[in-house]
Amino acid sequence: MDIFHSMQENLKVTEQKIVILAEESFSVLESKAATVLIRYHARNIVAVIDSIKAGKSASEVIGIGEGIPVVANLHEAMSYNPTLLAVGIAPPGGELPLNWRPVLVEAISNGLHIVSGMHHFLSDDVGLSNLAAKHGVILWDVRKPPENLPIGTCQASGISSTIILTVGSDCRTGKMVTAIELTNGLRSADKKAIFCATGQNGIMVSGWGIAIDAVISDFTAGAAETIVLQGARDNDVLVVEGQGSLVHPGYSGVTLSLLHGSQPDAMIFCHQPTRMQVARHTIKFPPLGEMINQYEALVYPIKPAKIIGVSLNTFDLMSDQALEAVELVEAETGLPTTDVIRFGSEKLVNPIIDVSEKKDLRDAFPGA
Numbered sequence: 001m002d003i004f005h006s007m008q009e010n011l012k013v014t015e016q017k018i019v020i021l022a023e024e025s026f027s028v029l030e031s032k033a034a035t036v037l038i039r040y041h042a043r044n045i046v047a048v049i050d051s052i053k054a055g056k057s058a059s060e061v062i063g064i065g066e067g068i069p070v071v072a073n074l075h076e077a078m079s080y081n082p083t084l085l086a087v088g089i090a091p092p093g094g095e096l097p098l099n100w101r102p103v104l105v106e107a108i109s110n111g112l113h114i115v116s117g118m119h120h121f122l123s124d125d126v127g128l129s130n131l132a133a134k135h136g137v138i139l140w141d142v143r144k145p146p147e148n149l150p151i152g153t154c155q156a157s158g159i160s161s162t163i164i165l166t167v168g169s170d171c172r173t174g175k176m177v178t179a180i181e182l183t184n185g186l187r188s189a190d191k192k193a194i195f196c197a198t199g200q201n202g203i204m205v206s207g208w209g210i211a212i213d214a215v216i217s218d219f220t221a222g223a224a225e226t227i228v229l230q231g232a233r234d235n236d237v238l239v240v241e242g243q244g245s246l247v248h249p250g251y252s253g254v255t256l257s258l259l260h261g262s263q264p265d266a267m268i269f270c271h272q273p274t275r276m277q278v279a280r281h282t283i284k285f286p287p288l289g290e291m292i293n294q295y296e297a298l299v300y301p302i303k304p305a306k307i308i309g310v311s312l313n314t315f316d317l318m319s320d321q322a323l324e325a326v327e328l329v330e331a332e333t334g335l336p337t338t339d340v341i342r343f344g345s346e347k348l349v350n351p352i353i354d355v356s357e358k359k360d361l362r363d364a365f366p367g368a
Contacts, residue, residue: 012207013037013041013044013084013115013204013205013207014041014044016044016082016083016084016113017044017046017080017081017082017083017084018037018041018044018045018046018082018083018084018085018086019045019046019047019048019049019074019077019080019082019084019085019086019112020033020034020037020038020045020047020048020049020085020086020088021049021074021085021086021087021088021100021103021104021107022034022048022049022050022088022089023049023050023051023097023099023100023103024050024051024052025050025088025089026048026050026052026053026058026061026062026070026088027061027062028062028063028315029172030089031088031089032089032172032201033086033087033088033089033117033200033201033204034048034062034086034088034089035062035064036176036177036201036202036204036205037086037088037201037204037205038058038062038064038065038068039064039177040180040205041205042064042065042068045058045065045068046068046077046080046081046082047068047069047070047071047076047077047080047082048065048068048069048070048071048088049070049071049072049073049074049077049103050070051072051073053070054070054071054072054076055070056070057069057070058070063315073103074103074106074107074110075106078110082112083111083112083113084112084113084114084115085103085104085107085112085113085114085115086114086115086116086204087100087114087115087116087117087118096118096120096122101128104122104128105127105128105131108128108131108132108135108137109131109135111135111136111137112137113137113138113139113140114132114137114138114139114140115140115142115204116139116140116141116142116143117141117142117143117199117200117201117203117204117211118141118143118200119143119214121141121143121144122139122141123139123140123141123144124141142200142203142204142211143200143211143213143214144211144214145210145211145214145215145223146210149210149215149219149222149223149226150219150222150225150226151218151219151221151222152221152222152224152225152257152260152261153222153225154225154263154302154303155225155229156224156225156228156229156261156262156263157263157302157303159228159229159232160232160359160360161231161232161235161236161237161238162236162237162238162265162266162352162355162356162359163228163238163240163262163263163264163265164179164182164237164238164239164240164264164265164266164267164268164352164355165240165242165258165259165262165264165266165267165268165305166178166179166182166239166240166241166242166267166268166270166311167242167245167246167255167259167267167268167269167270167295167307168242168245168269168270168271169245169247169269169270169271169272169275169285169288169291170245170247170248170271170272170275170278170279170285171243171244171245171248171251171279172272172279173245173270173271173272173275173313174270174272174311174312174313174340175241175242175243175270176197176199176201176202176241176242177313177340177341178268178270178311178340178345178348179195179196179202179239179240179241179242180195180202180205180206180239181340181341181345182239182268182340182345182348182349182352183195183237183239184345185340185344185345185346185348185349186237186239186349186352186353189349189353191236191237191353191356192234192235192236192237193235193236193237193238193239194231194235194237194238194239195239195241196209196227196228196231196238196239196240196241196262197209197210197227197241198210198211198212198223198224198227198240198241198242198243198258199211199212199213199241199243202241208230209227209241210223210224210226210227212224212243212254212257212258213243213244213251213254217253217257220253220254220257220258220261221257221258221260221261222261223257223261224240224257224258224260224261224262225261225262225263227240227262228240228261228262228263236356237352237356240258240262240264242255242258242270243255243258245278246291246294246295246298247278247283247285247286247291247294248278248279248281249278249281249283250280256298259295259298259299259302260299260302263302263303264299264303264305265303265305265355265356265359266305266306266307266308266351266352266355267295267296267299267305267306267307267308268307268308268309268310268311268348268352269288269291269292269295269307269309269310269311269335270310270311270312270313271288271310271311271312271313271329272312272313272314272316273312273314273317273325273328273329274314274316274317287332288310288329288332288333289332289333292307292333292335295307307335308335308336308348308351308352308355309335309336309337309338309347309348309351309352310329310330310333310335310336310337310338311337311338311339311340311348312325312326312329312337312338312339313339314326314339314342315341319342322339322342322343323343326338326339326343336348336350336351
């Protein structure tokens with residue numbers, strides 16, 4: 001099964017002029033898809049649609065994307081000659097906001113391709129699909145999983161590549177961004193590394209992967225295994241994007257499937273230090289050390305793996321506060337800690353290289 005793909009029919013993000021639809025939602029946390037596209041494909045973004053924040057630039061709203069205008073509607077965005085409209089949010093449940101459908105109709109009628117990470121598959125909407133066919137437009141539902149996925153069979157434990165999985169205390173703590181930044185850092189250190197996307201936003205950035213949360217539960221570990229086996233074909237280090245959290249009542253299932261399906265050699269723990277409880281719940285976080293122990297205990301019977309570093313999301317702290325948070329977490333956990341966006345990834349890349357070199361040594365000398 002080959003899951004490497006750009007967009008359907010070879011439509012690539014890096015070759016498009018993109019307008020992002022984030023109506024009444026454009027912010028760091030509420031429009032995660034918009035934020036990640038701007039972070040990693042800024043040169044391709046021509047405008048963001050949000051009538052509430054119209055007149056500002058993206059950088060004024062989310063701190064990145066200098067010069068990218070926020071406009072009130074698609075009509076205004078068309079003056080920037082976009083070729084693709086990206087749905088910039090993936091709300092809980094992944095349903096299409098009712099007031100967004102007319103915008104999609106307008107976009108298709110203007111010849112714009114559409115990429116969406118929602119559970120509501122645009123390509124299954126007869127009206128939108130027929131209109132897209134009429135205008136020669138591609139509808140790419142990045143969350144739609146491939147067919148015939150297997151159940152998990154522990155094949156990932158036998159590959160020679162080093163597998164790193166990002167895990168975390170909660171959803172939206174930076175697991176995807178951490179995985180991308182670690183991959184880039186490893187490449188800068190001359191390692192053949194690949195980012196393995198397991199969510200819709202990661203797929204938009206990388207052009208390949210499987211959105212694990214859209215897979216039938218019996219096959220989620222098999223989907224994670226499929227991603228790892230695919231990524232290992234020509235890479236020495238695989239950095240697998242984590243999802244959810246073991247302590248999140250809504251998303252813990254997909255977290256466990258990734259633990260058992262990807263068979264990591266080591267893990268990086270992601271956390272937002274200002275967050276005291278699980279998103280949209282009143283469940284308070286256990287101590288960091290306890291959460292780290294939970295991950296290590298649950299993966300142990302399948303394939304022992306340690307958490308070797310902590311990645312903090314300090315976007316809502318001042319720089320001196322972020323440094324203090326890093327120091328506090330290092331003291332509490334005894335693990336190298338950083339914010340990969342603010343302070344770089346080197347602090348976490350070096351332990352990964354150590355794990356990779358030790359695995360290479362064991363593979364070369366099995367009895368050593």
